[in-house]
Amino acid sequence: MQTARPRSWLERNHSEIAIVDRYRLLIDAVRDYAIFMLEPGGRVASWNPGARRIKGYFSDEIIGTHFSVFYTSDEIASGKPEQLLEAAAFHGRVEDEGWRVRKDGSRFWANVVITAVRDDKNALVGFAKITRDLTERRRLEALERAHVASALVEQARENEQKRIARELHDDLGQRIAALKMALGLRGTEFASALPAQTRAERQAVAQIGPQIDALAVAVRRIAADLRPAVLDDLGLEAALEWLAEDFGGRYGVAVQCELDVSEPDLGEFASTALFRVVQEALTNVARHARAHHVTIALKNDGNQCRFRISDDGAGFDPLSVSRPDAFGLIGMRERIVQLGGSLTVEGRPGAGVTLSAAFRLPVDIRTAAANAER
Ligand SMILES: Nc1ncnc2c1ncn2[C@@H]1O[C@H](COP(=O)(O)OP(=O)(O)OP(=O)(O)O)[C@@H](O)[C@H]1O
Ligand SMILES: [Mg+2]
Numbered sequence: 001m002q003t004a005r006p007r008s009w010l011e012r013n014h015s016e017i018a019i020v021d022r023y024r025l026l027i028d029a030v031r032d033y034a035i036f037m038l039e040p041g042g043r044v045a046s047w048n049p050g051a052r053r054i055k056g057y058f059s060d061e062i063i064g065t066h067f068s069v070f071y072t073s074d075e076i077a078s079g080k081p082e083q084l085l086e087a088a089a090f091h092g093r094v095e096d097e098g099w100r101v102r103k104d105g106s107r108f109w110a111n112v113v114i115t116a117v118r119d120d121k122n123a124l125v126g127f128a129k130i131t132r133d134l135t136e137r138r139r140l141e142a143l144e145r146a147h148v149a150s151a152l153v154e155q156a157r158e159n160e161q162k163r164i165a166r167e168l169h170d171d172l173g174q175r176i177a178a179l180k181m182a183l184g185l186r187g188t189e190f191a192s193a194l195p196a197q198t199r200a201e202r203q204a205v206a207q208i209g210p211q212i213d214a215l216a217v218a219v220r221r222i223a224a225d226l227r228p229a230v231l232d233d234l235g236l237e238a239a240l241e242w243l244a245e246d247f248g249g250r251y252g253v254a255v256q257c258e259l260d261v262s263e264p265d266l267g268e269f270a271s272t273a274l275f276r277v278v279q280e281a282l283t284n285v286a287r288h289a290r291a292h293h294v295t296i297a298l299k300n301d302g303n304q305c306r307f308r309i310s311d312d313g314a315g316f317d318p319l320s321v322s323r324p325d326a327f328g329l330i331g332m333r334e335r336i337v338q339l340g341g342s343l344t345v346e347g348r349p350g351a352g353v354t355l356s357a358a359f360r361l362p363v364d365i366r367t368a369a370a371n372a373e374r
Contacts, residue, residue: 037128
């Protein structure tokens with residue numbers, strides 16, 4: 001029978017060295033976290049490659065320096081570094097999040113955990129400090145908040161436009177209609193009541209009717225631009241057909257619609273967004289393209305919606321720097337991103353422009369806000 005041989009001092013020491021080495025190797029391998037030790041007074045006592053990467057100092061530059069160099073001047077003035085060490089010594093551990101300063105003076109958003117390290121007699125021998133650089137995450141969170149806010153602002157603006165369009169149509173529109181009726185009933189009386197020599201006045205009165213008609217048309221057009229009732233009443237397909245016909249009539253451009261969007265319903269958010277994208281794309285065609293022909297294609301297969309609008313006009317180079325005050329393409333991109341897709345702009349000078357996008361269904365305001373963060 002083999003008896004267990006007591007481990008020699010040398011063997012034990014070897015295995016302890018191996019363990020210490022393994023820990024060192026582990027800490028040296030970590031690049032995403034700054035892991036280092038502080039002396040009880042706060043001077044840096046060890047340094048790992050992660051700390052070098054995040055904070056910019058080589059170990060021989062920083063070891064022996066007080067760790068307050070990582071803090072902003074305001075926080076140094078308010079005594080924050082010392083307060084954190086006191087809290088870690090008292091509670092055993094402290095966690096903090098805030099701006100920290102790199103060697104080159106730039107700032108990063110850090111998550112910091114400081115843990116008090118004590119020996120077997122409970123005497124404080126120093127602190128272990130682990131720092132993570134969360135700048136990118138913070139930037140993405142801010143972006144996400146901005147996108148959620150922008151989706152909600154978009155929705156609020158659409159609702160407000162809907163309300164104004166309804167007021168214009170229902171209130172102003174009705175009053176204009178009533179005025180026209182009153183003029184129709186009493187207009188001849190007014191005109192005949194005027195003395196025969198006031199021909200000019202008669203003509204002016206005769207003009208009031210057509211002017212009221214023009215006013216009614218203008219009010220209807222403004223209301224429809226703000227929010228086409230057909231989008232709410234008949235849905236996206238009919239609204240796009242109306243838009244295409246209206247555009248074709250106004251600008252003498254042939255607009256072909258290849259639409260298959262009715263089932264299942266895309267929902268109000270996606271329908272409004274697509275309507276606005278087509279509206280802006282057609283406005284661009286009218287303003288910049290001098291095109292003869294435009295095609296609007298939209299297909300909804302229930303799981304995915306594909307969209308394309310192309311013209312045969314002057315075209316442009318999408319890679320060329322756009323004007324800082326041009327928001328049309330930016331707005332279209334944002335709307336498509338909120339739907340979960342991305343807008344592709346293809347174009348060449350002299351060869352027309354094609355805008356296309358695809359996105360997954362269904363989409364609502366919550367998925368739109370979530371999509372916007374990507
Ligand atoms: N269909 C098109 N044909 C030719 N050029 C186009 C077309 N669409 C866009 N462009 C070019 O791309 C540029 C950017 O378009 P964008 O819609 O962003 O801005 P804009 O129409 O100039 O201004 P706005 O902010 O009022 O929309 C335009 O100025 C134009 O040069
Ligand atoms: Mg535009």
